[in-house]
Amino acid sequence: MSPLREAKPKVVVCRSLGPAMPLLAQQADIDLVVWSEDRSCPRPWLLENIPGAAGVIVLLGDKVDEEFVRAAGPGLKVVSTMSVGYEHIDLPLMARHNIRVGYTPDVLTEAVADITIMLALMAGRNDNNVYSTVKNGDWARPNFAWSPFKLCGPQLSTTLSSPTRTAGFLGFGRIAQATLARLVGFGVTHALYTGNPASSNSSVRDEELKTRHRLQALERVDVDRLARESDILFVLTPGGAGTYHLVDEAFLRKMKPLSLLVNTSRGSVVDSDALAKALKENWIWGAGLDVVEGEPLITEDHPLVKEPRCVIVPHIGSATFETRLDMATRAVENLFAGLFGRDMPAELRV
Structure with missing residues (x-):
């Protein structure tokens, strides 16, 4: 009598991973279950399909909580x-149940840094106003008259009248540092940042970055100084309770009248009502947002959508073909490592 064959580990995938799906489909030693429709699972x-699952691939909209773990059962790895x-x-919860967690940092750094710069340029150069001027046909109308300061905004790069530019970073991780590298070409001369308490080697890192980018200054500062001195403020800090509404009315009131705020991290870090008020009352010049608190339920009636000097795009920071494929591939690699007891390329230590 032949020995019983061990059951294949069940893997549930909450959304088709597009061109990365063959990595899963070709894996003969798993039992694969996929939500294949082009919408959220x-x-x-x-909950109906995860019972007995050893591994699950999720996206941001899939809540992994007590209900999830209970439905999956004790075999979830x-x-x-x-x-x-x-x-x-x-x-x-993952730690209590000894469930390993993989995520996809690093691979989206360059794409998000690119769009961070794009939003800074769009916000500074009045993208909503100038685009609608052409789109609505106003440019061609007889009553559209050029004037020396019509449709002007603050320049990202240095000029004769403004020989220094200070970039501020709320959070100074991988994406912030990649953004700083791009800003050097625009002539940014000073960089300030704040975030978690500095690590033991941060001073060495900062000195190296300052030298590499030929900056006049690179300093870790408190939040008040960051708000007061930044010409462009980049919000690049994680979300969660510790950073909720860190950029609030008090913070925005400290900023320069011609300053820009760019958020490509988490919408919850910025108080939307306070930002709308800051734009309406000209505390700051403009804002560029890839993320907004409450997304995707951001309608045409949202106070920030109504502000002409606020540019909003629908959370597309990592939306390049190359980056999304890298993210999907990394998610699959993390899954297989967790299933078969190997080191993950990127594991959250829980």
Whole structure:
């Protein structure tokens, strides 16, 4: 009599990973279950299909909580999220159940840094106003008259009248440092940042970055000084309770009248109502947002959508073909490592 064959580990994927799906489909030693429709995985479908799962690939909208773990059962070994953010995962719960968690940092750094610069340029050069001037046909109308300061905004690069430019970073991780590298070409001369308490080697890192980018200054400062001195403020800090509404009315009132605010991290860090008020009352010049608190339920009636000097794009920071493929591939690699007891390329230590 032949020995019983060991059952294949069950893997549930909450969304098709597009060109990365063959990495899963070709894996003969797993039992694969996929939500294949081009929309978010419904919660009832997920709870119905994860019982007995050893591994699950999730996205930002898939909440990994007590209900999720209870439905999966005791055999769940790994949750792999195709995201750098992990607010949707209850990490203490994962630790209690010895469930490994994979995520996808690093691979989206360059794409998000690119769009961070794009939003700074769009916000400074009045993108909403200038685009609509052409789109609505106003440019061609007889009553459209050129004037020396019509449609002007603050310049990102240095000029004769403004020989210094200070970039401020709320958070100074990988994406912030990649953004700083891009800003050097615009002539940024000073960089300030704030974030978690400086690590033991941060001074060495800062000196190296200052020398490499030929900056006049690179300093870790408190939040008040960051607000007061930044010409362009980049919000690049993680979300969560510790950074909720860190950029509030008090913070915005300290900023320069011609300053720009760019947020490509988490919408919850910026108080939307306070930012709308700051733009309306000219405390700051403009804002460029890839993320907004409450997204995707951001309608044409949202106070920030109504502000002409606020540019909003729908959370597309990592939306390049190359980066999304890298993220999906990393999510699959993390999953397999968790299933088969190997080191993950990117594991959250829970």
